[in-house]
Amino acid sequence: xxxxxxxxxxxxVMESNEQQFSFDDQLQQMVKEAAHFIxxxxxxxxxxxxxxxxxxxxxxxxxxxxxxxxxxxxxxxSGLMLDKIxxxxxxxxxxxxxxxxxxxxxxxxxxxxxxHGKNHHVDGSFSNHIVDMDVVLSDGRMLTCSPTQYxxxxxxxxxxxGLTGLISRVKFxxxxxxxxxIKQKQIKADNLEHVLQLxxxxxxxxxxxxWIDCLKKGKGFGRSILILGEHAKVTDLDxxxxxxxxxxxxxxxxxxxxxxxxxVLNTFTVKxxxxxxxGKNFKKEINNVxxxxxxxxxxxxxxxxxxxxxxxxxxxxxxxxPMHAKQGLIEILQRISDKGIGSFLxxxxxxxxxxxxxxxxxxxxxxxxxxxxxxxxxxFLDELDQIVLQHGGRLYMSKDARMKPGVLEAGYPRLSAFxxxxxxxxxxxKIRSTxxxxxxxxxxx
Amino acid sequence: xxxxxxxxxxxxxxVAIAKKYASAGHAIQLAARNVQRLKxxxxxxxxxxxxxxxxxxxxxxxxxxxxxxxxxxPVKPDITICxxxxxxxxxxxxxxWSESEKIIHTNYTGAVSIxxxxxxxxxxxxxxxIAGISSVAGERGRQSNYIYGSAxxxxxxxxxxxxxxMFHEQVHVVTVQPGFxxxxxxxxxxxxxxxxxQPEAVANTVFKAVDKKKNVVYVKWFWRWIMLIIKxxxxxxxxxxxx
Numbered sequence: 001x002x003x004x005x006x007x008x009x010x011x012x013v014m015e016s017n018e019q020q021f022s023f024d025d026q027l028q029q030m031v032k033e034a035a036h037f038i039x040x041x042x043x044x045x046x047x048x049x050x051x052x053x054x055x056x057x058x059x060x061x062x063x064x065x066x067x068x069x070x071x072x073x074x075x076x077x078s079g080l081m082l083d084k085i086x087x088x089x090x091x092x093x094x095x096x097x098x099x100x101x102x103x104x105x106x107x108x109x110x111x112x113x114x115x116h117g118k119n120h121h122v123d124g125s126f127s128n129h130i131v132d133m134d135v136v137l138s139d140g141r142m143l144t145c146s147p148t149q150y151x152x153x154x155x156x157x158x159x160x161x162g163l164t165g166l167i168s169r170v171k172f173x174x175x176x177x178x179x180x181x182i183k184q185k186q187i188k189a190d191n192l193e194h195v196l197q198l199x200x201x202x203x204x205x206x207x208x209x210x211w212i213d214c215l216k217k218g219k220g221f222g223r224s225i226l227i228l229g230e231h232a233k234v235t236d237l238d239x240x241x242x243x244x245x246x247x248x249x250x251x252x253x254x255x256x257x258x259x260x261x262x263x264v265l266n267t268f269t270v271k272x273x274x275x276x277x278x279g280k281n282f283k284k285e286i287n288n289v290x291x292x293x294x295x296x297x298x299x300x301x302x303x304x305x306x307x308x309x310x311x312x313x314x315x316x317x318x319x320x321x322p323m324h325a326k327q328g329l330i331e332i333l334q335r336i337s338d339k340g341i342g343s344f345l346x347x348x349x350x351x352x353x354x355x356x357x358x359x360x361x362x363x364x365x366x367x368x369x370x371x372x373x374x375x376x377x378x379x380f381l382d383e384l385d386q387i388v389l390q391h392g393g394r395l396y397m398s399k400d401a402r403m404k405p406g407v408l409e410a411g412y413p414r415l416s417a418f419x420x421x422x423x424x425x426x427x428x429x430k431i432r433s434t435x436x437x438x439x440x441x442x443x444x445x
Numbered sequence: 446x447x448x449x450x451x452x453x454x455x456x457x458x459x460v461a462i463a464k465k466y467a468s469a470g471h472a473i474q475l476a477a478r479n480v481q482r483l484k485x486x487x488x489x490x491x492x493x494x495x496x497x498x499x500x501x502x503x504x505x506x507x508x509x510x511x512x513x514x515x516x517x518x519p520v521k522p523d524i525t526i527c528x529x530x531x532x533x534x535x536x537x538x539x540x541x542w543s544e545s546e547k548i549i550h551t552n553y554t555g556a557v558s559i560x561x562x563x564x565x566x567x568x569x570x571x572x573x574x575i576a577g578i579s580s581v582a583g584e585r586g587r588q589s590n591y592i593y594g595s596a597x598x599x600x601x602x603x604x605x606x607x608x609x610x611m612f613h614e615q616v617h618v619v620t621v622q623p624g625f626x627x628x629x630x631x632x633x634x635x636x637x638x639x640x641x642x643q644p645e646a647v648a649n650t651v652f653k654a655v656d657k658k659k660n661v662v663y664v665k666w667f668w669r670w671i672m673l674i675i676k677x678x679x680x681x682x683x684x685x686x687x688x
Contacts (some may be wrong), residue, residue: 001633406663
């Protein structure tokens with residue numbers, strides 16, 4: 001069916017012929033017969049990954065295949081979304097090993113982007129927890145891979161943006177929980193130096209992330225709120241919560257009804273928002289017990305919040321620079337604050353060690369911020385890219401809609417090995433996206 | 446906990462119906478020609494809803510196998526829902542008998558065959574509920590899909606007669622008339638959004654109708670009125686229309 005599709009950033013928008021399937025045999029047939037295609041889940045990456053003239057949607061391929069409630073191992077088809085998984089596993093005392101800031105992504109997408117969460121420094125990225133998975137290759141064959149079986153396929157599929165094949169089944173390990181609540185600690189940091197110090201001081205916390213004010217200049221430069229969390233134990237709960245420690249949250253959602261005009265977000269409104277957001281925490285430190293939804297998925301409560309950035313869409317710019325390159329982080333924050341293009345959602349996090357073929361995370365500081373698409377933005381981001389590269393950093397493909405192929409190449413030292421594996425399993429570049437063509441990952445050259 | 450048998454369980458509508466009943470705590474029996482395709486659904490329902498779910502091979506077109514199929518069920522269902530159907534291509538079917546035959550046998554003959562078996566069992570037990578998914582296309586033949594429509598008309602008449610007979614046996618029969626529904630069957634058709642239901646809406650209608658012992662239900666209420674108007678157009682006029 002022909003339809004207009006876009007990912008979460010609403011940029012770019014394109015027409016695509018989308019096919020759906022429900023069964024293995026249907027899928028293999030579809031892949032075999034396709035001239036070219038890119039697998040697509042719920043479209044919650046931001047840029048032009050999973051976009052293309054031909055897409056195969058996994059959304060109807062969403063069955064749970066097994067759930068070992070003793071060992072905490074879960075197996076499902078790739079179109080199943082994390083919100084549905086939580087509904088099943090939380091009441092049984094299990095949680096996702098890694099979750100990004102939205103639960104509206106498919107398991108296939110979680111692997112294809114090799115997503116990370118607030119616990120990266122402790123638990124690594126999603127693919128760390130995979131037991132094994134099935135991938136349907138461009139010729140329609142289905143292969144089971146794991147770190148020890150077709151290891152090259154496995155490695156290149158984790159974070160490989162769907163280019164090795166369509167991930168069809170994933171079996172992964174869960175995290176044991178006593179309650180569905182999070183023991184949360186929020187600490188106000190006066191400036192960047194302070195928040196980085198706090199990250200270090202509290203690195204034993206399982207979950208940590210900081211909201212950062214990108215517009216503040218002077219001695220409050222980089223002021224932040226550090227948010228820390230641990231899965232609460234039964235003894236942490238109050239009497240009411242204790243009655244049903246593994247209770248699922250009630251579904252409360254509001255919908256952002258229309259695209260906000262682009263002028264609404266400007267330096268003034270964002271500064272005002274940041275002032276209020278920072279100011280809402282009167283105390284230096286807040287400690288409380290909250291449900292897992294407000295802790296992990298605060299924005300999921302507002303459906304279509306991306307409409308707030310207007311019809312032209314937005315770019316989420318996310319990079320990581322190594323620990324020793326703190327100067328790079330400061331330089332970029334300075335450029336952003338000078339340019340006055342900060343956003344409501346600027347998020348800072350410290351990654352732990354990771355040495356993957358093509359996944360984004362590596363030890364260091366990662367910053368993510370949303371910027372509405374406007375004139376001159378891409379040129380400005382090109383400049384930021386250079387600073388990131390100078391400091392040995394890289395960008396996240398799942399957020400990307402505009403980086404130049406050279407930036408990818410310079411940021412990912414094992415890119416050529418990745419390309420080789422893609423070529424091995426997807427020899428004619430039949431599986432390709434707008435992004436993979438743009439980044440010269442699938443064009444024959 | 447009662448058991449619900451779903452005939453033609455691989456379709457989108459059947460999946461929605463199975464999930465609806467499973468979420469209400471019923472045990473589910475899935476039956477379809479390609480039992481391999483049911484495996485994932487079987488585990489999904491059992492895990493997601495903490496209930497019993499089993500899958501069986503059932504071919505609507507193998508009429509002679511129907512009695513044996515029903516006899517082999519380890520637990521006899523309290524509710525049987527007949528969901529299978531085949532839309533086919535009217536134009537192909539006009540010229541090609543095997544396509545016509547498939548449409549007629551899937552939508553009518555096969556349904557009669559299996560429901561005869563089920564209803565005889567229910568009549569002897571003096572309890573049970575049968576729900577048949579027919580179609581508004583069966584209410585008046587139109588040039589665009591009269592072969593499918595006539596088969597569904599036959600099925601609707603069958604269900605009506607069966608309801609009449611079974612009333613005296615304390616067995617209830619529901620006729621469900623979905624209008625357009627977004628499913629695999631219709632994915633290549635352009636459907637008017639206002640008139641088209643999601644499979645979950647069909648599932649809710651079936652569930653409520655069985656629960657409330659309704660006789661004939663429409664999924665979207667206005668379909669009853671649309672069909673009333675279509676049925677009341679005089680034939681001398683109707684034949685000139687391009688419907």
